[in-house]
Amino acid sequence: MLQLKNLIKTAFKSIFKNRMRSLLTSLGIIIGVSAVIVMVAIGEGSQSRIEEGIQSLGTNLIVVFPGTSSSGGVSRGAGSFNRFTFADVEKISQEAMLVKGVSPIVRTGGQVIGGGNNWNTGIYGVSEDYFEIRNWELEYGEFFTERDVKTSNKVALLGKTVANQLFPDQDPVGQKVRIRNVPFLVIGILKAKGQSGMGTDQDDLILAPSTTVYYRLRGWRHVDMINASASSPDRIADAKKEIRAILRESHRINPGEEDDFTVSDQADISEAASETSRILTMLLGSIAGVSLLVGGIGIMNIMLVSVTERTREIGIRLSVGARGKDVLIQFLTEAVILSLSGGIIGILLSLGISFGLNKFTELYTVINPDIIMVSAIFSAAVGIFFGYYPARKASALNPIDALRYE
Amino acid sequence: MDPVIETRNLTKTYQVGDVAVHALRGVNLTVKKGEFLAIMGASGSGKSTLMNLIGCLDLPSSGDYFLDGRHVNSMNKNEYADIRNQKIGFVFQVFNLLPRTNALENVELPLLYDRNGRIKDPLKAAMDALKRVGLADRMDHEPSQLSGGQQQRVAIARALVNSPSIILADEPTGNLDTRTSIDIMALFQELNKQGITVVLVTHEHDIARYANRFVEMRDGLILRDVILKNRRNAAKDLVEFKREDIA
Ligand SMILES: Nc1ncnc2c1ncn2[C@@H]1O[C@H](COP(=O)(O)OP(=O)(O)OP(=O)(O)O)[C@@H](O)[C@H]1O
Numbered sequence: 191m192l193q194l195k196n197l198i199k200t201a202f203k204s205i206f207k208n209r210m211r212s213l214l215t216s217l218g219i220i221i222g223v224s225a226v227i228v229m230v231a232i233g234e235g236s237q238s239r240i241e242e243g244i245q246s247l248g249t250n251l252i253v254v255f256p257g258t259s260s261s262g263g264v265s266r267g268a269g270s271f272n273r274f275t276f277a278d279v280e281k282i283s284q285e286a287m288l289v290k291g292v293s294p295i296v297r298t299g300g301q302v303i304g305g306g307n308n309w310n311t312g313i314y315g316v317s318e319d320y321f322e323i324r325n326w327e328l329e330y331g332e333f334f335t336e337r338d339v340k341t342s343n344k345v346a347l348l349g350k351t352v353a354n355q356l357f358p359d360q361d362p363v364g365q366k367v368r369i370r371n372v373p374f375l376v377i378g379i380l381k382a383k384g385q386s387g388m389g390t391d392q393d394d395l396i397l398a399p400s401t402t403v404y405y406r407l408r409g410w411r412h413v414d415m416i417n418a419s420a421s422s423p424d425r426i427a428d429a430k431k432e433i434r435a436i437l438r439e440s441h442r443i444n445p446g447e448e449d450d451f452t453v454s455d456q457a458d459i460s461e462a463a464s465e466t467s468r469i470l471t472m473l474l475g476s477i478a479g480v481s482l483l484v485g486g487i488g489i490m491n492i493m494l495v496s497v498t499e500r501t502r503e504i505g506i507r508l509s510v511g512a513r514g515k516d517v518l519i520q521f522l523t524e525a526v527i528l529s530l531s532g533g534i535i536g537i538l539l540s541l542g543i544s545f546g547l548n549k550f551t552e553l554y555t556v557i558n559p560d561i562i563m564v565s566a567i568f569s570a571a572v573g574i575f576f577g578y579y580p581a582r583k584a585s586a587l588n589p590i591d592a593l594r595y596e
Numbered sequence: 597m598d599p600v601i602e603t604r605n606l607t608k609t610y611q612v613g614d615v616a617v618h619a620l621r622g623v624n625l626t627v628k629k630g631e632f633l634a635i636m637g638a639s640g641s642g643k644s645t646l647m648n649l650i651g652c653l654d655l656p657s658s659g660d661y662f663l664d665g666r667h668v669n670s671m672n673k674n675e676y677a678d679i680r681n682q683k684i685g686f687v688f689q690v691f692n693l694l695p696r697t698n699a700l701e702n703v704e705l706p707l708l709y710d711r712n713g714r715i716k717d718p719l720k721a722a723m724d725a726l727k728r729v730g731l732a733d734r735m736d737h738e739p740s741q742l743s744g745g746q747q748q749r750v751a752i753a754r755a756l757v758n759s760p761s762i763i764l765a766d767e768p769t770g771n772l773d774t775r776t777s778i779d780i781m782a783l784f785q786e787l788n789k790q791g792i793t794v795v796l797v798t799h800e801h802d803i804a805r806y807a808n809r810f811v812e813m814r815d816g817l818i819l820r821d822v823i824l825k826n827r828r829n830a831a832k833d834l835v836e837f838k839r840e841d842i843a
Pocket residue numbers: 610611612617618619637638639640641642643644645646
């Protein structure tokens with residue numbers, strides 16, 4: 191090989207002589223690579239957040255929605271079906287052998303006044319089993335008891351966010367809050383759970399006895415949902431069957447008729463949720479793919495625009511005695527250097543961006559090494575191909591044809 | 597004297613769409629070592645085409661071409677490239693310098709592809725060549741910072757740097773004024789005196805007078821081939837010019 195050192199030196203010189211062209215070429219690759227990596231990292235980050243969030247719901251959790259559903263435990267909404275009643279919950283609690291705890295959920299929302307402040311939040315009427323089912327812990331104070339539920343006591347547990355909003359600088363326990371004008375005694379503060387995988391604040395809520403919410407706060411009378419926990423993780427499937435049988439009986443569903451409720455466990459829910467986040471990842475990924483493509487087309491453009499100039503350059507080199515191979519090596523070296531440095535800068539940039547996102551925003555990103563490889567290889571291939579291709583064509587010409595190229 | 601260049605029945609036909617353009621129709625030309633040949637002829641008579649074939653920049657359609665007794669037509673592309681690099685210095689009408697590249701690097705270019713290692717110190721060789729064309733003080737200048745005449749001198753320095761045995765110049769003074777043209781011719785005459793064979797295409801009779809042999813082409817054939825008697829001396833003419841300037 192003819193003085194490889196010289197050819198590489200020539201390639202470097204050429205890169206620096208054509209700074210603008212080199213910069214634009216690399217920029218296409220930098221943007222393409224970093225966009226793909228960051229977008230996919232955001233998608234995968236939110237996916238892993240969602241999965242973590244579902245994990246934190248409690249592994250034994252069983253959720254019963256009203257209405258049938260064809261897939262994934264998502265309710266079809268209001269239809270002609272029986273709502274749950276306290277009797278349903280009572281029946282499960284008494285008859286199901288594989289269920290450790292069961293709680294109705296009576297949901298409402300509204301203005302809460304306390305400590306001279308007011309705040310809009312969700313109010314959940316639940317039974318004393320609920321704390322264990324959903325892994326709620328106390329920051330301080332105490333949970334309400336079975337007795338509180340039986341007697342519809344007006345007691346309440348505040349989520350951390352609600353406590354901070356209403357009583358920023360006093361102890362809420364022992365204080366009164368008025369929920370839709372009904373006075374409740376605050377008996378405890380729930381330990382903060384933070385954001386859910388979907389980005390909602392899990393601590394923005396009030397828990398109160400189901401019967402109190404049902405009779406005192408709600409204008410309409412039914413139980414929205416049932417939460418239960420299986421006696422152990424490997425009993426979830428059997429526990430679900432049990433609950434189903436009990437509810438079919440209490441809802442008087444004849445054999446062969448469809449359920450008017452849906453029993454799902456955490457696996458079903460997480461499947462539905464990851465399905466959503468998978469779609470999100472795919473969406474982000476395809477946007478990123480487009481930017482990679484646009485970057486590639488940008489590189490192509492710049493390279494093709496410079497073909498005339500480069501072909502003349504090749505003509506000059508050939509006319510003073512360069513062999514075709516000499517020219518090819520020079521151009522290939524140029525293309526590889528540009529693509530490689532663009533790719534590396536793009537990767538570093540994306541690592542920086544994803545670090546910044548994790549640190550300074552609520553987005554959470556997870557870097558996927560496969561994506562780094564794929565995007566780096568793709569953009570390098572584009573850069574090399576379009577840097578090399580014109581050279582291939584031109585170096586095969588007679589010197590005089592290359593010199594005359596227009 | 598041995599013939600350096602010998603063509604036998606050289607033809608070149610360009611196919612443009614359905615039309616075949618016969619640029620050369622069988623040229624027989626022999627140039628001996630040390631000659632200074634001027635080629636003239638109407639526009640389109642095939643001068644450039646012939647020069648490109650002699651300079652191994654293009655391939656003939658038929659016929660034979662011998663360079664230093666070697667049959668060039670039967671060579672492969674790499675040997676062709678090596679001949680351009682080692683034996684021939686080509687000077688174009690449009691200079692053909694690399695843009696954004698200074699004079700020194702432009703002159704060094706052929707040495708980059710010198711695989712025989714004949715020239716031990718490329719940098720010194722390039723500097724010497726620039727000195728010979730009187731541009732020692734313009735080495736860092738890029739083509740866009742040089743006048744046309746200076747650019748042509750850089751191109752000549754590039755043609756010289758590999759110490760070729762032949763210099764081919766296709767209308768080297770076509771874009772230059774009379775004074776600068778004579779300057780360039782003085783340079784060629786000096787190189788010729790040192791034993792380099794020079795073949796030059798020109799449109800100007802005044803320029804052709806500096807050669808010692810004259811060939812006229814018409815329609816792709818050689819019409820006239822004569823030895824010039826009253827050869828002019830460019831160096832002398834230049835002195836004349838300077839005297840006029842002062843007066
Ligand atoms: N690449 C080409 N394709 C087609 N025809 C060509 C090509 N190059 C030259 N010709 C034709 O060949 C003929 C000879 O061209 P050439 O360039 O050799 O003329 P020339 O004597 O150098 O003219 P000039 O004095 O104007 O430079 C012309 O008719 C020209 O049109």
